[in-house]
């Protein structure tokens with residue numbers, strides 16, 4: 001049964017008014033939303049934590065929300081939720097305004113095409129040294145060595161991205177705490193007593209160590225050794241009269257935003273490619289060909305090249321990243337209407353009242369066979385010829401992801417380095433081939449992007465390759 005609301009969208013029934021659908025949603029957000037969509041249609045209302053959300057899951061509706069023709073939506077509730085949950089920020093209302101009015105324009109400038117040339121050299125150099133360290137291990141063993149995919153990808157990107165952003169004084173040993181926070185994000189969001197204890201401890205430890213880092217590195221109005229982007233972010237936060245834990249918490253929120261999605265997407269990309277013999281061969285051939293034709297067959301030469309010389313190379317790999325985003329991203333955006341307005345969905349115009357909260361559920365759109373044929377299958381070349389049917393994994397309109405260029409770069413670079421240096425085979429913990437047998441994502445941890453289960457990590461059994469010649 002469903003009831004119809006003023007806005008015309010059916011409401012998912014619940015017995016407890018405040019808790020609403022929170023329990024079912026928290027158990028498996030994607031499954032719950034999918035069941036609701038099948039039952040109530042592509043636009044429905046549900047209640048989470050006392051608030052009513054209108055979930056929109058059709059292409060026209062999402063486009064209408066992202067375009068926001070009447071400029072009637074703001075993104076504050078999403079940032080408020082993340083700043084409170086991830087950064088433990090107390091004056092989150094103020095931080096939210098600082099984030100959207102001052103920090104996002106900085107990200108646009110510093111991670112745009114020009115800014116990337118300054119931002120990526122230290123990322124590239126650090127990533128190379130991390131993959132070379134792994135190569136030294138692989139080389140030492142005559143039968144090759146298993147690379148645990150999630151820890152390797154997580155630690156490498158955590159190190160290299162933070163090196164680019166914060167420089168060598170960053171507390172890199174905080175990776176384990178970051179990992180706990182990212183893994184148990186849903187507990188940080190829900191703050192269920194007792195269950196959240198471990199994750200809250202990790203969160204507080206990492207915020208404290210970021211606070212110590214800022215004290216240590218802050219000198220002459222900037223962060224020693226850090227990028228212009230991060231130095232200015234910290235400078236703006238410090239000038240805003242927030243107390244120190246809120247500054248460190250806001251910095252952690254920013255750091256988490258830079259890292260979580262790229263790590264998850266790189267993991268699934270590696271798994272999807274290695275799970276498919278043809279994809280593995282084609283990606284390896286492309287890596288070899290592009291390196292040979294444009295960078296003298298030398299990974300170091302590619303890593304030293306200007307961003308725009310590398311950006312358009314490796315088109316098949318780029319398409320595979322987009323394909324991974326199509327298959328791995330669930331919901332992306334939250335909007336609050338600050339005026340009465342309307343959106344257009346596949347079933348027509350829908351009134352939106354001031355104060356309504358809208359959630360974009362893009363997964364069903366990405367899995368619609370009318371738009372993406374054979375949607376359950378990973379087709380690495382799909383976005384080579386379906387560019388016009390672009391996915392919505394980076395959002396759209398005014399709030400399109402400001403770190404898009406950087407995100408695509410980091411994901412591609414790690415895959416290129418791995419395919420350039422190693423021959424890899426997907427195996428499980430016992431060393432048996434895992435091809436065709438990928439463990440499913442962890443439903444409770446897959447809040448926005450699929451996240452693998454803990455303890456079920458896959459391995460790439462790696463042997464060295466010789467690129468030159």
Ligand code: HEM
Nearest residue numbers: 107258261262265332333393394395399400401402403407
């Ligand atoms: C594969 C990795 C990534 C994915 C899938 C992703 C996805 C998204 C999505 C869907 C949005 C739109 C949210 C909305 O409409 O409210 C967004 C916004 C944003 N992203 Fe990313 N992102 C990624 C990486 C990054 C990175 C590395 C940064 C670097 C700082 C970044 C910075 C931002 C910023 C600043 C916004 C806010 C834009 C605004 O509201 O104006 N993202 N991202």
